Amino acid sequence: MKIRLIFLFxxxxxxxxxxxxxxxxxxxxxxxKDENFLKSAExxxxxxxxILYQKNNGGWEKNKSINRELSSTEKKKLLDSKxxxxxxxxxxxxxxxxxxxxxxxxxxxxxxxYRAAFLKGIEYLFTAQYENGGWPQFFPLQKNYSSHITFNxxxxxxxxxxxxxxxxxxxxxxxxxxxxxxxxxxxxxxxGIDVILKTQYKQNGKLTVWCAQHDExxxxxxxARAYELPSLSxxxxxxxxxxxxxxxxxxxxxxxxxxxxxHWFQETKITGFKEVRIENDKHLIADKNAEPIWARFSDxxxxxxxxxxxxGIRKKTYEEIGAERRNGYAWFTDEPEEVLKxxxxxxxxxxxxxxxxxxYTVSKDGSGDFSNIQDAIDQxxxxxxxxxxxxxxxxxxxxxxVLHQWNTNIKILGEDREKTVIRFNDYFAKIDRARxxxxxxxxxxxxxxxxxxxxxxxxxxxxxxxxxxxLSIVSNRVAVMSCQILGNQDTLYLDNEGKIYIKNSYIEGTxxxxxxxxxxxxxxxxxxxxxxxxxxxxxxPQNAEFGFVFNQxxxxxxxxxxxxxxxxxxxxxxxxxxxxxxxxxHITEKRxxxxxxxxxxxxxxxxxYNNSGKSxxxxxxxxxxxxxxKRQARNYTKENVLKDDFKRNWYENL
Numbered sequence: 001m002k003i004r005l006i007f008l009f010x011x012x013x014x015x016x017x018x019x020x021x022x023x024x025x026x027x028x029x030x031x032x033k034d035e036n037f038l039k040s041a042e043x044x045x046x047x048x049x050x051i052l053y054q055k056n057n058g059g060w061e062k063n064k065s066i067n068r069e070l071s072s073t074e075k076k077k078l079l080d081s082k083x084x085x086x087x088x089x090x091x092x093x094x095x096x097x098x099x100x101x102x103x104x105x106x107x108x109x110x111x112x113x114y115r116a117a118f119l120k121g122i123e124y125l126f127t128a129q130y131e132n133g134g135w136p137q138f139f140p141l142q143k144n145y146s147s148h149i150t151f152n153x154x155x156x157x158x159x160x161x162x163x164x165x166x167x168x169x170x171x172x173x174x175x176x177x178x179x180x181x182x183x184x185x186x187x188x189x190x191x192g193i194d195v196i197l198k199t200q201y202k203q204n205g206k207l208t209v210w211c212a213q214h215d216e217x218x219x220x221x222x223x224a225r226a227y228e229l230p231s232l233s234x235x236x237x238x239x240x241x242x243x244x245x246x247x248x249x250x251x252x253x254x255x256x257x258x259x260x261x262x263h264w265f266q267e268t269k270i271t272g273f274k275e276v277r278i279e280n281d282k283h284l285i286a287d288k289n290a291e292p293i294w295a296r297f298s299d300x301x302x303x304x305x306x307x308x309x310x311x312g313i314r315k316k317t318y319e320e321i322g323a324e325r326r327n328g329y330a331w332f333t334d335e336p337e338e339v340l341k342x343x344x345x346x347x348x349x350x351x352x353x354x355x356x357x358x359x360y361t362v363s364k365d366g367s368g369d370f371s372n373i374q375d376a377i378d379q380x381x382x383x384x385x386x387x388x389x390x391x392x393x394x395x396x397x398x399x400x401x402v403l404h405q406w407n408t409n410i411k412i413l414g415e416d417r418e419k420t421v422i423r424f425n426d427y428f429a430k431i432d433r434a435r436x437x438x439x440x441x442x443x444x445x446x447x448x449x450x451x452x453x454x455x456x457x458x459x460x461x462x463x464x465x466x467x468x469x470x471l472s473i474v475s476n477r478v479a480v481m482s483c484q485i486l487g488n489q490d491t492l493y494l495d496n497e498g499k500i501y502i503k504n505s506y507i508e509g510t511x512x513x514x515x516x517x518x519x520x521x522x523x524x525x526x527x528x529x530x531x532x533x534x535x536x537x538x539x540x541p542q543n544a545e546f547g548f549v550f551n552q553x554x555x556x557x558x559x560x561x562x563x564x565x566x567x568x569x570x571x572x573x574x575x576x577x578x579x580x581x582x583x584x585x586h587i588t589e590k591r592x593x594x595x596x597x598x599x600x601x602x603x604x605x606x607x608x609y610n611n612s613g614k615s616x617x618x619x620x621x622x623x624x625x626x627x628x629x630k631r632q633a634r635n636y637t638k639e640n641v642l643k644d645d646f647k648r649n650w651y652e653n654l
Contacts, residue, residue, distance in 0.1 A: 026067045030097035032104065039108045047105045050098050051117050052078045058124025059088030059139065060098045088124070089138045091150065095121060096158040107174035118175050125159055126188060130216055132198075133191030135159060137213075145224040148213035149195065151236040152224065156192065157243050163189040164246065193247070193254070195219070196240055200257055201232060203301060207260035209237035211300075221300060227308040227325055234268070234294030237261060238335035245339070245346045249366045251399075252375040255350055262343050265336040268303050269294055275332050282318065282327050293332045307331055356381055358388050364395035373401050373412070373422065382406040392456070394419035400426070400443060405475070407448040411654075414455035417482055421457040427468035438490060442472035449498075450647075451478045452654050459486040464510065469493050473500055473518065477650045480505055487513065488530065494518035494548075497541055499642050501651045512537035514548065515570055521641045522550045529557040529564045529586060534593065536567030538574035546641045547575025547605070555613070557586035566608075568593040572600040576607075577636060579628065583613035589620040609633045 029046065037043055046067045052075060053066050070078075090096060099121040106114045128139035134149030135156045141147045150156055163185050166173050170182070177185070199214045200207050201221060211221030212233045221230035241261040244254050274290035276283055295305030306314045309321040318326045352369070360376045361368035368391075370376040376390045389411045401422055403410060414420030424443040431437040444458045451473075460470040470487040471480070476498035484506045485492050491509035494500050495516035503523045507514060510531035517539040527535060527550070535555075540547035548567075555578075557564060564586045567576040592606045607626035610633065628636070642651050 024065075024067065026065050027093055027097065029067050030093070030101040032101075035108065038104055043105050044109055047102060047109070047111075047114055050102055051113055054098065054117055054120065055085055055088050056082045057085045057088055057127070057140075058120040058122075059085070059090075059128070060095045060121075061087035062089050062092040062094035064094075066098070085140050086142075087138070088140075090125075090128070090135055090155045090159055091137045091146075092153060092155075093158060095124065096162045099162060103174045115175050119177070119181065122177075122181060122185065125163075126184060129188055129191070130195075132216070132219070133188075133193075133195030134199075134214070134216060135192075136216065145213065145222070147216055148222045148224070149199065149216050149219070150213050151210055151233070151240060152212040152228075154236060154239040157236075157239040160189060160192045160243055161246075163192075164243075193244070196244070197253055197257055200261070201300065203303075207257060208232055208264045208303075209234075209261050210240055212236045226310050226312040227329070229297065229306075229308055229312065229314065230300060231297035231306070232264070232300060232303065233296060234265075234298065235296050235330070235333040235335055238265075238294075238333070238339050241265075241336075241339045242342070245342060249364070249371040250350055251372055252370075252378065258343075258346070259351070262339060264303075265294065265339055268298060269336070270305070270332075280327075281323060282331075284318070284332075291334060292337060293334050294336050296329075296331050296333060358384075358386055359391065360388070361391050361393065362397075363393040364397070365393075368393060372399055373397055374399055377401070377403060377407055377410065380407055380410060382408075384409050387411055387450075387452075389413055391415070392420050396421045396423055398423055400424050400445075402445045403448040403451055405447045407451075409450045410448065411452040411454065412456065413452075414457075414483075417455045417457060417484060420455060421459060423457075423459045423461050425460065425462040425468075427460070427462040428466045430462070430465075438467040438469065439472070439493075441467065441490075442469040442493065444471045446471070446473040446478055447475050449476045449478075450650070451475065452481065453479070453483055454481040454654075455483070457484040457486065459484075460488075460491065461486075462488075464488050473498065477644060477647060479503070479651060479654050481654065489513065490515060494520045495539075497544065499644055499650075501638075501642055509535075512568075512570070515539070517541055517544075517571070519544060519546045519641060520548050521638050522548070522553055523638065525550070525553045527553055527555050529555070529561055531558075532561055532563040532586075534565045534568050536576045537570040537595075538567065538576050539569075539571035540573050540575040542573040542603075544573075544575065546577075546636070548577070549636055549641050550576075550578045551580050551636070551638070553578070553581040555581060555583045555587060557584055561586045563588050565593045566591050567606060568595040569597060569600040569604040569606075570595070572597055572603045573605075574600065575605040577605075577609070577628070578607075578611055579609035579633060579636060581611045581613075583611055585614040587613075589618040591618075591621045592625050594622070594624075609636075 049066050053060055099118050102114045102118045129135055137146035137150040166185055199219045209232050213222050213224050215222040223229055244258050269292040271292050272288050273284050274287045276285055298305055307318040307321050308314055309325045315321050318331050362370045362373050362376050380388050387409045392414050394415045426441040428437045431440045433440055443460050458471045460468045462468040467490045470491045471485050472493040474496040478500045480502040482504045487509050489511040491513040493516050495518050498518045500518050500520040506526045508528040511533040515537035536548055538547040594600050601624035607628050609628035644650055
């Protein structure tokens with residue numbers, strides 16, 4: 001017996017040293033990091049098999065023993081079936097594990113065939129992903145439950161962990177990935193994380209965890225096979241939570257998702273019982289020393305575990321279902337235990353306790369109090385007596401920001417106007433919320449009174465796709481100082497009859513890119529037109545004394561722009577005045593347009609005074625526009641335009 005053991009040990013040692021793996025399980029071989037094996041002829045042989053099994057759409061089928069020796073007949077059959085895409089999938093580790101194996105072999109045995117197959121796999125994953133960020137189980141889609149967003153058996157999590165590895169390693173990744181492809185991977189990864197956050201199930205408004213699959217349209221928990229009913233999944237939710245916990249500099253939304261998932265795991269763990277086999281049949285027996293376990297399926301509203309046979313009828317215990325399903329399915333899991341073990345160190349690193357104060361710092365690199373702007377705003381006291389300053393360090397902040405009504409008396413101060421960028425890309429058709437979709441598009445929305453924005457670039461990066469607001473101000477006593485407001489149509493929305501002061505700023509757009517009902521005073525600003533169209537579109541209320549007033553501003557345009565109107569009336573009592581400003585020659589002689597509203601010619605007030613530049617002196621203005629006299633112009637002072645009965649001279653010493 002002793003001699004036999006020594007003999008077996010020597011065989012194992014020889015196989016290990018020569019790069020041969022005794023393990024014949026493809027799922028484990030695919031993830032091997034053993035250097036001796038990956039350098040071996042055996043690894044090269046298996047890599048050739050991986051390429052043979054890859055379909056022409058870039059994906060692989062599941063449950064294939066790719067590592068086994070293939071006959072010439074089998075190889076020919078695989079080549080002949082390259083265009084059969086019916087089984088390509090991310091289920092049961094398929095596609096992601098084959099790609100990982102190719103990358104690991106390529107590190108020690110670089111072959112362009114492996115790299116090409118790997119990149120083809122990436123393209124398959126791009127194509128298979130839904131626009132909302134989810135992945136179906138199979139692609140091309142099948143006409144069954146597999147078209148749902150598939151978290152089941154960690155299918156989607158495996159893809160995202162693979163993408164995360166490529167992103168994190170960058171140039172150190174074994175296979176060189178083109179920079180353009182890497183950018184797409186980052187975008188695909190972000191969309192995947194976004195849909196995970198959106199599918200986290202709420203019980204009475206409180207976040208819990210996830211179902212094994214979610215409807216690809218509504219994002220609600222969905223049914224799969226007859227015994228896989230809509231539920232909260234202990235198994236799949238663990239992997240999704242670990243994925244969120246692995247993210248660097250997590251946003252407040254991600255932290256919130258993890259915190260609630262962990263709470264759910266803590267509340268639903270089953271203690272004092274363990275699963276055992278007795279005479280080849282599963283049973284749950286009492287054992288006070290047993291490690292905690294979780295049910296695979298829990299009720300969406302009560303969190304109670306349930307079980308089901310192939311008839312789809314819910315049962316309270318798996319003793320109530322047939323032996324075939326009871327023994328042929330994993331009804332319990334211990335995977336959430338890994339989440340709980342890692343939680344405290346994760347929390348210590350990522351969940352900061354921030355004291356109430358009047359100055360916070362936001363920094364992309366995590367060196368500030370917060371890594372994104374909205375989290376800093378949400379930390380601020382409601383309706384503070386003293387101004388709170390949020391200092392934003394240089395960086396591109398891809399987020400929608402809202403200063404809510406209760407976030408009064410806040411100053412958002414950028415480190416450098418050119419380098420502190422807040423950017424998002426919502427637009428009318430993307431929002432798709434009927435006729436008022438425009439008002440849901442802002443990158444930055446100010447609902448709070450007594451706000452100051454300074455040294456910031458605020459951009460809607462959607463491009464020329466219709467209405468897309470960069471900055472929306474629907475409150476009172478708001479100052480925008482030394483900022484860049486970038487967009488196209490509807491760049492800057494100023495509304496709700498508030499008083500707004502905009503100074504030393506650059507504002508660009510195409511059509512109606514300064515619009516709304518507020519009273520606003522623009523001082524020493526550059527107003528840049530990117531298209532032959534209209535600058536202002538006021539909707540001034542009938543009883544308002546002033547609308548938009550531009551003083552000492554400079555009107556510029558892109559090259560070959562020659563027919564720009566100063567404004568047109570969004571509503572018939574519109575008011576817009578340009579004074580002491582410099583006009584480029586792109587401003588049309590007509591100056592103003594009535595927007596096909598002839599009645600507005602007698603109700604709107606569009607006027608000019610003492611402007612300069614190539615197109616400032618013309619005789620062809622529309623007859624219904626106004627030229628202010630010196631006496632009238634004296635009324636258009638900053639003090640008069642911005643006066644507020646509640647706070648006099650609020651615009652000074654900001």
